[in-house]
Amino acid sequence: EADIYQTPRYLVIGTGKKITLECSQTMGHDKMYWYQQDPGMELHLIHYSYGVNSTEKGDLSSESTVSRIRTEHFPLTLESARPSHTSQYLCASSDLGQDYGYTFGSGTRLTVV
Amino acid sequence: QKEVEQNSGPLSVPEGAIASLNCTYSDRGSQSFFWYRQYSGKSPELIMFIYSNGDKEDGRFTAQLNKASQYVSLLIRDSQPSDSATYLCAVKVDGGSQGNLIFGKGTKLSVKP
16 A cells, blocks of 8 residues: 555646646655656656755756645646657655665656646 | 665576666765566566665565665576566655655566576
8 A cells, every 4th residue: 555645647638737746645755856757768766855945956957846844745847738748757765763665656747748 | 966876677587597687876964775576568566675884685585785885686496487677776865854866767577588
């Protein structure tokens, strides 16, 4: 049973639209992450957070922004979607106090037309 | 640059055989090592983690770590077609629980009936 939830699962949206991808976890994890992954390709870290009011940029430059107002919630926003943003977006979380790796959500597959 | 290297494959093995997946990492200070399985179109799921040199067994899976050689491997015994997936090696390169995981590009495994 997944304890980290992403919505929507699939999204097709027009160029120029503003979108927010939702991610919530019920495990009380401090750290949360957003990855971008194209089909058959590697994971790219785009944002992460150590906790409330903490956000950091990852290794891959991204036009998206994130916020962390509540521990359990880490939404990702694209102010103006472009076809180059078409990808799968994966949210993950981990516990700062335990070294058990990351738990991933089911992902949001975004298509910008 | 801290790197995690994997042979992209595909690695093809017959059903019932042992599949051997390999991973090397560049940072000698790495402390924690993880193997994730990712089915096509799905998100990664954690299958094994290992911290100490030697072998760690969990069912049909065995993780092997050799820090002197900066090498971690995953053995899958009695491979099944359902094991066909991409296997991601991940390494925590910064000390303590605050560090991020660095993911390899993954090895695609195909188990033929």
